[in-house]
Amino acid sequence: SAVISQKPSRDICQRGTSLTIQCQVDSQVTMMFWYRQQPGQSLTLIATANQGSEATYESGFVIDKFPISRPNLTFSTLTVSNMSPEDSSIYLCSVGRAPNEKLFFGSGTQLSVL
């Protein structure tokens, strides 16, 4: 298993500001992913965080809006930039030890943008 610590657990932010979410794993993992889950909805994959290289973004998500860092095999950050109320959502960090093995998830960051 993998223990994932995600910070902050929740935040309320003003429109136009940015928030950086941290994801720390208790062991080295190959795969790290960032998801968004809007209230009452399923999870949507934002991007794959690649260690030592630029993240791979899914359709509809861009680096300028959601810059991602992954400096090593246990840590990643997701920044939600220039926030608007439409960015209010839960953001989840997920890890996998090998391609398409089961995923482990953090508890998420609940973001509210006023």
Add this chain to the structure above:
Amino acid sequence: LAKTTQPISMDSYEGQEVNITCSHNNIATNDYITWYQQFPSQGPRFIIQGYKTKVTNEVASLFIPADRKSSTLSLPRVSLSDTAVYYCLVGDNNAGNMLTFGGGTRLMVKP
């Protein structure tokens, strides 16, 4: 990437067996089937994964017919704590696409 279809919601009572079926008509030869459980304010948690026939662990069983176009997650004797959303995912274990979540099934267990 095979698309999945699940019932939006299901109700059950404590002590009953619950079966949640997922349709994946376009499943490919290399695709596996994985189920996750999500409680409110938590990230999803892996339940079970299978390729064909039947898989059983301490939490659930997964039944997959020969044509693999559907699968059924079986939860024996549910309790109130099994109230959650259950997601079925289908994808190729070697191709990096077991990452797409469908709509999920919201299970409500009543006393």
